[in-house]
Amino acid sequence: MTKETLLIVDDEEDLLQLLKRSLEPDLGCEVKVASSGGEALNVLEREPVDLLLVDMKMPEMNGLELLEQVRAGYPWLTxxxxxxxxxxxxxxxxxxxxxxxFITKPFDHETLVLSLNKALERSRLLRENLNLQRHVQMHEAFQNLVGKSARMQRVYEAIQMVAKTDLTVLITGESGTGKDLACRAIHALSQRRSNPFVAVNCPAIPENILESELFGYRKGAFTHATQNRTGLFQEAHKGTIFLDEIGDISPNIQAKLLRVLQEKVIKPLGDTKSVSVDVRVVASTNRDLGDRIRRGEFREDLFYRLNVLPIVMPSLRERPEDIPLLVNHLIEKHCAALNRPRKSVAPELTEIFLRAPWPGNVRELENVIVRGLLFAPRDEILPEDVGFHRPVKGRIPGKDAPSTNVPYKDAKEEALRGFHAEYFGGVLTATRGNVSHAAKLCGLERQALQQLLRRYGIRSDAYRTN
Structure with a gap:
């Protein structure tokens, strides 16, 4: 266990050495000395200190002046x-x-030791409280990022590292991998956590509106601009702004964002003056920005400004060992939200989950779990409840070679069932259970599609999300 540290600050060198020799054995801690307030502040910058013993009267910087600086920079220090x-x-x-x-001079040694021991005890309690708070903050920050795989451990480590800084972060990964959750964790663990967090879904806002949303505008800047409006960057002042799917923004917005990152200023539409903003920028994309740069669709200088601290979110295919944990987490989450009794996932459905490609990643898995909670008639969610077909002897129909342990006719029927379950499951997922739209995508008449769905036991209502 690391020894506690006492720093004594006094301009009398003889007293410093006397206190150091007498207090180290009696307190059982390491005693450091400083002959001025400035020297004490230098020590605090370099190494941890548990307790400060300061003389009131010193030249240049007196004890009260030092106390004021210590309270401002190290509020937890006793x-x-x-x-x-x-x-x-x-x-x-x-x-x-x-x-x-406070202790009055000249002081009795035993009284001094007693007083300092009490102060050290206070420091221990404060330290334990701070450690507990950090643990709670860590738990709250990561509570929606689920996984114990090596890839997710690297993500957690990266988030903790970048959260300590104020630099720009670029989070990349496929859709549904939790890029927004990673950003919220960065904000929750940062020094800005008590200030605003503003999320902007860039592709969801038309280009002609996105600029005014981000930077604001002044009255009369354009038609219908009847009053001044504060932009999202100003709303995020002192906090964090999350630019989701930044790879889809136009070159015009890219140029303006580059200026924000370089100069920390914005210019509202219709204004002649720039406005300073103190904002930490975290951006995300599921695009290959390198490819977009080569095609001239994304500014290279903006990419390098964004990619200061990169974090890559792994796909679900890259961490299948996390799927059981995610399933349990999603069941608990949505049972509470939907006010449904807790259900379990059948072993055969878990097998399918572990081997499925999950192009939509965690978001796709979450949608499947929600369907199961809503439509499974029993306490256990079966493959057919969520539009999958049961695997035969450990295989997923339509994915692996047909089994040779069953008659040809049965194997063919099983393969057809697997194909239809997979094909129509994908189409119904894309159309959210809308049979008419699904029929158009398939090139079938609506009635013909309904007959096929009935034949193979596929329920369109299992794919409806609202």
């Missing part, structure tokens, strides 16, 4: 003041400014 008998009023002032205690 400070005990030393003062002469005639300076009790100053000692009381120090207590009001945040000092834990």
């Amino acid at each position: 400070v005990v003041m030393m003062t002469a008998h005639g300076c009790i009023e100053l000692a009381v002032q120090a207590i009001r400014m945040g000092a834990y205690d």
